[in-house]
Amino acid sequence: MSEHDTQPRAVAVGVLKGGFAKTTTAINLARELAHRNESALVIDLDDNGHMTQNLGFIEEYEAETNHVHEVLLEDGDVRDAIVSVVDGLDLLPAHQDLEDVQTQLKNAMGGSTRLNTRVVEPLLGDEYDYIVVDCPANQGKLNENALYATNNLIIPVRPETGYDSGIHNTVNRLVKEARQYFELDILAVVPSGLSQRLDQDRRDRALLEEINSMGIADSVVPNFCRISDEDWAAIDGGTYDGPLPGIRYRSAIDDANDAGLPLRDYDASCDQLSCYGELAAIVETGGVVREREVVA
């Protein structure tokens, strides 16, 4: 956490809760990494396959041969399973029978390390400098593989009912469990879908206040949503003139999803793209680089 140096890095985007913009965060983070570094790989390890299907790889998702099974449990070459999304960004698609892979990983020798030995290790720093894994929303071998292979986690969260239990479960069942066996860095906690006014006591504000009041806020809250006590005072006094914290709701983000494209390829002028850019920078350097000192 202390030394922030740019080097090849893999990261998991995960939270034990659906509907927290996990897939949207993963695809747009990977897209920005590819944009800034010429190439990146995103791995869809979520058994719902939303990313794979949204990006249009239905055939791969429903194929008779389960390529994820081939790679993780047989002797298939991961390179044969990778597809190209847009220039520089590649995808290891999900398959509809990922649950079957999860079952078999439980009985496989080194079943928690397969993603690392078969995919991340051979590719990271060689074919790709950055690898992003979209994790499933439930606990299990796939998540364990993702965390073991990346050693880095970005936790997305949305101001929705149940965010509290989602974070609680993620910390207690995923992060703490993983750390009993291997190193796991939390690179960032990322709020998405913010839409409400902050000068009113509503859910967006509660979420941002909670995130920003953590003792570790300085190391895990990106600049785009870091709010100091002074900022809060200014917000309440109606004198705040800084940018609104992101990632804010924009129809372009949803529309890009519907169109099967990363945000950059759907609408490169969307003002929230810079947030995904900062996330990419966080992955590149292995932590948040604070733009200004925050007194919280």
Next chain:
Amino acid sequence: MAFDDLDQAEQAEDEKSETQDAAEERDASEPVDASVTEADLTADPGSHSENRRQDETGTRGSSSSTSEDTSPHSEPAFGFEEAKQRPLYARQRAWDEFEDALAIDVEPTLRRHDVRDTSKRELHDAALRVLADHAEEVANKVLEARGLGSNLDE
């Protein structure tokens, strides 16, 4: 609040890594794979973490937990190892209706009973058992689809 958990976990981790630095220097020659093997042998979800889950259920205030070693609100009724995958052949529309029924009716009902994060295997297993209990209605649907009337009693 939940973010306090994260805060505490991270701060504990920082302290731990500081105190471990010296020890790690001594152990630097140990093969990296040692921890891997240990993880694989022991990291079976649901074994060493039961006590913690039990605690969570307790603090959530649920009253009807009767199981001794699993918490029925957070644990599926059976594990992956018991479930066997078999193909089901159906038209897309039927699948969509089935998935919608699970998402719109079944899962919200379960949530009202404080059951979240249900697994697909659990839902599919229950759905199959419901079908087995309603064999006649299944036969009716087949006849109906063939245009052969829809009620076996008639």
